[in-house]
Amino acid sequence: MTATDDPALHALLRPFHDGLLDWPAEGALFLGARAGTALQARPWPGLVWRQPVKPLADALQRAGHAAAGDEATRRWPLVLVLPPRQREQARALFAQALAALAPGGRVLAAAPNAAGAKSAEADLARLAGPLGTLSKHHCRVFWTAPLAAPPDPRLAAEWAALDAPRRIADPRAHGGGFVSRPGVFAWDRVDAASALLVAHLPAELAGRGADLGAGWGYLATQVLARYPRVTAFDLYEADARALACARENLVPFATRVTLGFHWHDVAGGVPGGYDFVVCNPPFHGEGPDARPELGRAFLRAAAAALRPGGRLFLVANRQLPYERTLAEGFADVRTLAQAGGYKVCTAVAR
Numbered sequence: 001m002t003a004t005d006d007p008a009l010h011a012l013l014r015p016f017h018d019g020l021l022d023w024p025a026e027g028a029l030f031l032g033a034r035a036g037t038a039l040q041a042r043p044w045p046g047l048v049w050r051q052p053v054k055p056l057a058d059a060l061q062r063a064g065h066a067a068a069g070d071e072a073t074r075r076w077p078l079v080l081v082l083p084p085r086q087r088e089q090a091r092a093l094f095a096q097a098l099a100a101l102a103p104g105g106r107v108l109a110a111a112p113n114a115a116g117a118k119s120a121e122a123d124l125a126r127l128a129g130p131l132g133t134l135s136k137h138h139c140r141v142f143w144t145a146p147l148a149a150p151p152d153p154r155l156a157a158e159w160a161a162l163d164a165p166r167r168i169a170d171p172r173a174h175g176g177g178f179v180s181r182p183g184v185f186a187w188d189r190v191d192a193a194s195a196l197l198v199a200h201l202p203a204e205l206a207g208r209g210a211d212l213g214a215g216w217g218y219l220a221t222q223v224l225a226r227y228p229r230v231t232a233f234d235l236y237e238a239d240a241r242a243l244a245c246a247r248e249n250l251v252p253f254a255t256r257v258t259l260g261f262h263w264h265d266v267a268g269g270v271p272g273g274y275d276f277v278v279c280n281p282p283f284h285g286e287g288p289d290a291r292p293e294l295g296r297a298f299l300r301a302a303a304a305a306l307r308p309g310g311r312l313f314l315v316a317n318r319q320l321p322y323e324r325t326l327a328e329g330f331a332d333v334r335t336l337a338q339a340g341g342y343k344v345c346t347a348v349a350r
Helices: 007-017 054-062 087-099 117-128 153-163 192-199 218-226 240-249 292-305 323-329
Strands: 028-031 047-050 076-081 101-112 131-136 139-144 166-169 177-180 207-212 230-237 258-263 274-279 306-317 330-339 342-349
Touching: 007 101, 007 131, 007 139, 028 087, 076 087, 087 101, 087 117, 087 153, 101 117, 117 131, 117 139, 117 153, 177 240, 192 218, 192 306, 192 330, 192 342, 207 218, 207 292, 218 230, 218 240, 230 240, 240 258, 274 292, 292 306, 292 323, 323 330, 323 342
Parallel strands: 028 047, 028 076, 076 101, 207 230, 207 274, 230 258, 274 306
Antiparallel strands: 101 139, 131 139, 166 177, 306 342, 330 342
């Protein structure tokens, strides 16, 4: 296995290689799916996936794996799960997996030991009863017995609801709260870095703007609430779950401003012609390790998306090495503020 492989994905499929489980002729549903060499090692007839994160969904499509349709009534003899780190989101995904099972079907899941594997295993056992288990590639693999129905339907329904969008109270929001949901970035609060950026935006913004990596829409709501001369605003976000929340949070502005909501991998570039861009770029992928190259890709995308003379307003962790990328793509790069471990920068597109 190379360093670029996905240990959890390899571990997830190990029970089939070892003969502990049989691959069902009817196929399987894969929730939280990721592409990787383990999926290419042999055919998996009838496998379909669901994945709300755009770069991961794109990778699955490029590898030739089929996305699941929207049919709500289809039931599967096997549901594979790579649970996320956020526990409420993971519990909801387990409940969704049980709801998608045909009678006699199994749920099979895997998680890295360093990313809460024991907690995830305990949660699935609580929801579905005794599990088969295997340790491989520094991960835990665990699967249910054949199930006729969820052993505890009340708990399954309770956990399924954990994924539902909900109000997070904040006096800065229209109606006293923003809509968010577990698992999206800074889901239960206004991110301190974004709040710092808002506090240092200029006295006036106008024209066409965009937020690259918009999350559940906090920056967009603040820009549109403060600057009545903004005529159009586009939100680009890789997580479809976050983008759905942003749509709801921006409803109060929909009659005044032309809004665009784009499920999109910003690192691959965005269309151009913007007068200004706001950005709190991600610097982690799906794992725990910092990936400053991801933030740098966002900065390059912003430089290409702005019209000449357009302005970028950026917030980032103070230690992230973005200055060289800013100097390469922009003129007149300035630091507006440093506080709480963050820096706010502005730059003018060439």
